[in-house]
Every structure is written in C-alpha cells, then in structure tokens.
Amino acid sequence: MNGVLVIGASVGGLTVVEALRRKGYGGHIRLVGDEPHLPYDRPPLSKEILTGRWPIERALLRDREQLDDLDVELDLGRRAEQLDLEARTVCLDDGRHLRYDSLVIATGLAPRPLPFQPAVAGIHTLRTVDDALALRRELPTARRVVGIGAGVLGCEIAAAARSLGRQVTLIDPLSVPMARQIGGELGARIAAMHQRRGVHLRMGAGVCGFNSVNGRIGAVELADGEVVPTDLAVIAVGSVPATDWLTSSGLTLSDGIACDAYCRAAPDVYAVGDVARWRHPVTGVSTRLENRTNATEQAITVAANILRADRPYTPTPYFWTDQYDTKIQVHGVIAPDSRIRLIEGDAAAGRFVALAESGDTVTAAIGWNHPRGVRTARRRLVMDP
Amino acid sequence: MEIIVDQDKCTAGGLCVMAAPEVFDQRDEDGIVVLLDANPPAGHHEAVREAVMICPAAAIRLKEDR
Ligand SMILES: Cc1cc2nc3c(=O)[nH]c(=O)nc-3n(C[C@H](O)[C@H](O)[C@H](O)COP(=O)(O)OP(=O)(O)OC[C@H]3O[C@@H](n4cnc5c(N)ncnc54)[C@H](O)[C@@H]3O)c2cc1C
Numbered sequence: 001m002n003g004v005l006v007i008g009a010s011v012g013g014l015t016v017v018e019a020l021r022r023k024g025y026g027g028h029i030r031l032v033g034d035e036p037h038l039p040y041d042r043p044p045l046s047k048e049i050l051t052g053r054w055p056i057e058r059a060l061l062r063d064r065e066q067l068d069d070l071d072v073e074l075d076l077g078r079r080a081e082q083l084d085l086e087a088r089t090v091c092l093d094d095g096r097h098l099r100y101d102s103l104v105i106a107t108g109l110a111p112r113p114l115p116f117q118p119a120v121a122g123i124h125t126l127r128t129v130d131d132a133l134a135l136r137r138e139l140p141t142a143r144r145v146v147g148i149g150a151g152v153l154g155c156e157i158a159a160a161a162r163s164l165g166r167q168v169t170l171i172d173p174l175s176v177p178m179a180r181q182i183g184g185e186l187g188a189r190i191a192a193m194h195q196r197r198g199v200h201l202r203m204g205a206g207v208c209g210f211n212s213v214n215g216r217i218g219a220v221e222l223a224d225g226e227v228v229p230t231d232l233a234v235i236a237v238g239s240v241p242a243t244d245w246l247t248s249s250g251l252t253l254s255d256g257i258a259c260d261a262y263c264r265a266a267p268d269v270y271a272v273g274d275v276a277r278w279r280h281p282v283t284g285v286s287t288r289l290e291n292r293t294n295a296t297e298q299a300i301t302v303a304a305n306i307l308r309a310d311r312p313y314t315p316t317p318y319f320w321t322d323q324y325d326t327k328i329q330v331h332g333v334i335a336p337d338s339r340i341r342l343i344e345g346d347a348a349a350g351r352f353v354a355l356a357e358s359g360d361t362v363t364a365a366i367g368w369n370h371p372r373g374v375r376t377a378r379r380r381l382v383m384d385p
Numbered sequence: 386m387e388i389i390v391d392q393d394k395c396t397a398g399g400l401c402v403m404a405a406p407e408v409f410d411q412r413d414e415d416g417i418v419v420l421l422d423a424n425p426p427a428g429h430h431e432a433v434r435e436a437v438m439i440c441p442a443a444a445i446r447l448k449e450d451r
Binding site for chain 1: 394396397398399400402403411412413415416417434435438439441442443
C-alpha cells in the first residue's frame with residue numbers, strides 16, 4: 001500500500017486529505033508543497049493581509065492540532081519535479097521518488113509575467129503570502145501605485161492601496177474593470193466605485209514598457225505614448241497553470257491538466273482546483289475555474305472518486321470579491337452578452353440582487369452587498385441541481 | 386459536537402447555510418454567519434462537517450467528542 005500522494009499543499013490539496021479522512025480512508029496520505037508555510041488561504045492576501053488588518057497567522061487554513069488530527073505526512077518546502085505514470089512515482093527536488101496508488105495534482109497557478117518586465121525593485125505580483133508581505137512592506141512608503149490589469153485581483157489590490165491612502169492608477173486594455181468576470185454593465189459599476197474612491201482609471205490602455213531609475217521602477221509606459229510615473233507597480237494580468245513539472249509526464253496539458261468528467265487525468269491520477277480542466281458534464285464545456293469554492297468542491301469530489309464513488313463533477317461556480325466596503329458575489333456564469341435584471345434591492349443605493357440572463361435562461365445570480373438575497377436567488381439558476 | 390464560528394473571518398457566502406440550514410443562518414444586513422445551534426444533534430453532524438470543509442473562509446471549527 002503506497003496510499004494517496006497529493007502534490008500542492010494549499011486549499012485544494014488539503015481538502016482532498018480532509019475529505020478522504022472524513023470518508024474513513026485509513027491508508028497513508030502524503031501532502032507535498034513547495035511553499036515552506038503551513039497551508040494557508042489566498043483570498044485574505046489581497047484584502048486583510050495587504051491592508052495589514054490581519055497578521056498572517058489568521059490566513060492559515062488549519063492549525064497544527066487540526067493538521068495532526070488528519071494523520072497526514074506533510075512535506076513542506078519540497079517541489080515535485082517529475083511524474084512517471086508508468087512507474088507510478090513522483091520525483092521531488094530532494095531526489096526522493098515517491099510511489100502512489102492514487103495521485104492528486106493540486107499545484108494551482110503562477111502569475112503570468114509581462115514579457116518586457118525588467119528585474120528591478122518595485123515591481124510585484126501577488127499569489128503567495130511571501131508576495132503579499134513583500135507588497136505590504138512597500139505600500140506604506142510608495143506615494144504612487146500603478147495596478148496593471150483590472151481583473152478581480154487587480155481591483156482588490158487597487159482598493160487596498162487606496163484604502164491605505166496611496167495614489168492609485170489602474171490600467172487595463174478592456175473598457176471596464178472585471179469585464180471578463182462580470183460583463184460590461186456591472187463592470188461599469190466597478191469602474192464608478194473605484195473612481196468615486198479616487199482611483200485613476202486608464203481603461204482601454206495597454207502597458208508597453210517600464211522606465212527604471214537606479215534599479216527601481218520610475219514609470220510605466222502606455223501604448224499611446226503616455227508615461228505614468230510610479231513608485232510601485234503590481235502586475236495582475238492573469239495566471240498560468242503550474243504544470244511545468246509535468247511537461248514530460250504524458251498527461252494532456254492545455255491551459256491546465258485535461259481531465260474527464262470525474263476529474264481524472266489518467267488512471268488513478270486526479271487534478272483539483274485552479275490547475276484542473278475538466279469536461280463539465282451538464283454544460284458539456286471544457287472548464288477550468290479559478291475560485292476558492294471550486295477548489296474545495298472539486299477536492300471533495302476527487303476524494304470520493306479515489307474511493308470509487310464515480311461521481312461526475314458538476315459545480316455551480318461561485319466567487320466573491322471584497323473591494324472597499326462592497327461585497328460582490330456571483331453564483332453561476334455571466335456571459336459577455338448577458339442581460340442584467342435587478343430583482344431585489346436598490347441599485348442606486350449599492351445594495352441589490354440581479355440575475356444574468358441569456359435568452360430565457362438564468363445563468364447567474366449576482367449579489368451586490370446582498371449576501372442573503374443572492375443565496376436565495378441561486379435557486380433560480382438552471383445549473384443548480 | 387461543538388461548533389465555533391469566527392464571524393470576523395466569515396465572508397458571507399452562505400455555503401454553510403446551504404449545507405446545514407438547521408445549524409447555520411446569515412445576518413440580514415451583511416450575511417455574516419449566525420450559529421443557530423452550537424451543539425447540534427447527531428442527525429446534523431454529517432452536514433456540519435460538510436459545511437466546515439466547504440466554508441471558503443475556513444471560519445468554522447469543530448470540537449468533536451472522541
Ligand atoms: C491574492 C488572491 C486573492 C484571491 N481572492 C479570492 C476571492 O476573493 N474569492 C475567490 O473565490 N477566490 C479568490 N482567489 C482564488 C483562490 O484563492 C484560488 O482559487 C485557490 O487558492 C485555488 O486553490 P488550489 O489549491 O487549486 O491552488 P493554489 O492555492 O494555487 O495552491 C497550489 C499550491 O501548490 C504549490 N505548488 C505548485 N507547484 C508545485 C510543485 N511542483 N510541487 C509542490 N508544490 C507545488 C504552490 O506553491 C501552492 O502552494 C484568490 C487568489 C489569490 C491569489
């Protein structure tokens with residue numbers, strides 16, 4: 001019995017371990033992660049950790065005692081370097097070859113760098129707690145901050161920096177912030193919110209270069225020739241699946257690890273969380289989700305499937321974002337051409353529930369400072385089983 | 386089983402309410418978790434454990450009798 005080997009010790013990987021134990025699995029479980037820290041949660045990094053409201057211990061997913069109760073062998077600060085499907089082994093950076101009966105890959109994402117990004121001080125990305133601490137150290141003394149990329153993460157970073165009193169410019173080639181996640185109409189609301197708070201928005205603008213002075217960033221150059229002076233730049237232009245270590249494994253990699261409806265990438269090999277692409281059996285669409293709840297729900301399904309439940313993974317996606325004092329929650333998927341229809345609350349007051357509709361189909365329920373309302377509205381989604 | 390919730394960590398997703406509506410609720414104004422029953426009967430334990438795992442803020446803790 002070689003047991004279950006889990007690579008990636010964050011929320012996806014850890015939840016597989018918890019779910020296996022909860023279902024009574026008594027075999028050996030090993031959890032390997034390349035970060036030196038106990039498993040922690042990422043959503044607070046761009047929120048409470050960045051503003052300094054929380055010490056980092058508050059972002060830990062479970063404490064020592066809870067981890068001990070799981071009876072899991074934790075290998076932290078160790079990177080998986082290679083997978084041999086034939087021999088059923090994973091090779092670590094310390095030279096060990098670990099055998100498995102079942103393998104779970106939960107290695108998440110790495111920030112996408114800009115190709116012309118120079119190696120100078122003052123340029124940041126945000127994925128890990130170390131990234132968050134590095135950024136938090138510099139924020140108080142940076143007078144001006146530029147956010148490159150106005151997706152959910154870029155917007156949260158802009159909000160945190162603005163809350164700390166920095167001058168903030170947020171730049172994105174699309175016409176409104178968070179356009180990909182919530183579409184044009186609600187994106188315009190996000191834009192208005194940031195402008196009200198004093199963020200300088202440069203939408204429809206591409207960054208084409210950085211100017212540095214004495215080894216430190218001094219300005220960001222835009223494609224239209226404008227030069228935006230800054231003391232700090234945070235790049236949040238998306239992330240790429242952390243599958244570099246799997247290139248020669250024989251697994252199918254195409255923007256994530258390709259899996260079947262059961263999240264299986266190969267016999268007894270599963271993928272979970274941000275790194276996993278699977279065929280959603282209800283929508284029929286090849287899907288990869290990057291949100292917190294997907295990581296846990298997929299992990300629970302994979303744990304069941306390791307124990308031969310043969311359960312297809314059919315989630316209703318859910319994500320939230322906190323910016324300033326606004327909480328936005330989305331159940332389902334907002335298509336670019338969705339109509340947004342208010343069903344409760346008051347849009348002008350900034351507290352409402354809306355539905356996203358394509359034709360006659362409700363594809364998403366959106367809550368804007370209305371958590372209870374949006375949970376109830378979720379029932380109107382066709383996707384929800 | 387004893388349940389402890391951390392309202393400061395809670396992100397108001399309401400996923401616990403969907404998992405175990407007899408045990409968890411949300412405040413009207415901001416959706417923060419409200420514990421209806423800190424010592425639920427055995428019939429709810431599975432649903433509560435599910436809620437603990439699914440909580441996207443890791444804001445629910447259990448003390449289980451062993
Ligand atoms: C700053 C930030 C804020 C966020 N906020 C929200 C939010 O408000 N709402 C929301 O719904 N979602 C949010 N998310 C998304 C959410 O955190 C992710 O969806 C979730 O972390 C995915 O979990 P995961 O376990 O799949 O991957 P990850 O959390 O990325 O974990 C993967 C782990 O594997 C490790 N690893 C990678 N390669 C190897 C290797 N070869 N060997 C060993 N270990 C390896 C990584 O270092 C990492 O520790 C946020 C993400 C970030 C970064």
